[in-house]
Amino acid sequence: MEPLSDHTEQGVFLLSPPEPAFCDAYQTYLQKTNRCYDDAEVREFPSTFFYNLHRQSWMYRKKTLDRFIPYLKRNAQPRRILDLGCGTGWLAARLAGLPQTEVVGLDLCMPLVTQAARVFSMPNLQFACGDIFEDILPKGSFDLISLCDAIAWFPHLPSLINRCREFLQPGGELHILESFLGSEKQKEAAEEATELAFTEAGIPELSRMYHHHLRQELAPYDFRFMYRPSRFKAWLGIQDSPHPWVRITN
Template sequence: MQYLSDPAGRQNFEPAYIAVRKAEQRVYDDAQVRRLPQVDAGHPHAREWALRRGSLARLLADLQRGGAVHTILDLGCGNGWMTHRLGALPGSRVLGLDLNAYELDQAARVFADRPQLAFAYGDIFEDILPPASVTQIILASCIQYFPDLPALIERLLPLLAADGQIHILDSPFYTPQTIEAARQRTRDYYAGLGFPEMAGFYFHHQQNELARFRPQVCYDPASWGQKLSRRLGGKTSSPFVWLKISAGEAGR
């Protein structure tokens, strides 16, 4: 694991985040990380991981179309499980980037035998990556840790090659009618865990914030087919939309 940004002054988030992850039983040993998104049926988050398997399968199928070879940025990679799975795409290279040294160290250790993978500690808002250097950027279950979603997309677009894409998945969006209640639930949740300060690092976004980037809806949980699948007990029918922002369509 390499450092692309100076960790000094950034430690206020990581200890609280890891403590919460441990309280939620979301910190895994090395053997478990290597298996993810597969978990034992009795695991406390087995249902969630079934959903993640479904969204990963859809993403991989999309990226494999046409036999393209990708250079991928997995932003907010955590323990690197998705970075690992993306690295299975033939010929592709993947950088897992995060500000969580604890899990990055684990990712680098667990997947040290995968030369197509690299892991780095870095602030995406710093000039740590060259322009037009990646073909795909993955934002999986991480937009809630960025306070300004449009600013994030604006920052990422110059990193894309001309035909590059940004994928947002496994992430909640809210409506004007639900967002305040969601913020209160977040405050109550972290207070109940004993880490009220974490609420200040968790941000709630609305899908319309992305309108000017003209995202394509690749998976819509509100479609009648997905609603029916969930009603019938579909284990991989995610409740979260999958959005794709293309460099050309976003008006860069």
């Protein structure tokens, strides 16, 4: 893969200046909610060790991955993929395991991508720190962009989608995974629950940085629900992700 930049630090390409305010707040969130993981745990994600306090959430992510990877294999072709909001890089690494792919994992939080670069060393995988709303990557340079458990950290979903589309080839795909997309009523309930959870964790200020988005915000785009949560499955006691998988075609 061609280097993304001449500037690197601890194996991470520095594409724009880090944002300490966001990164510090996010790191506090991870610490307060027991989501700081060692390298051995990150290497196994989405599988988890028995002592992980968030095993159920990771089980949901594994089910999502078990749908997403076969979809990509069925549509096999050489791909350049951006995993936006990659965090510790577990999804980017799984995507890089597919044949004929080149994957870039991008995140604003330098400690997370530093861990990602340390844990996952693959010739077709690069990690970078940067702001997607800065001019850090060539337009039209990706065939697919994934956003897994990431859109809540962006305040305006249409602006994020429009920006991602600028980096996609014509016919390229944006995939939103493991992210809340609900009705007005569901959004109100989710916001109340999130505010309470952050307050109980001692980080009430984070509720202003965490955003719940509406399904209706997808209306202007060529989108399809590739998976939707099933009330019937839940009634039967079948555990699966409570969040949809959405594909937007450029």
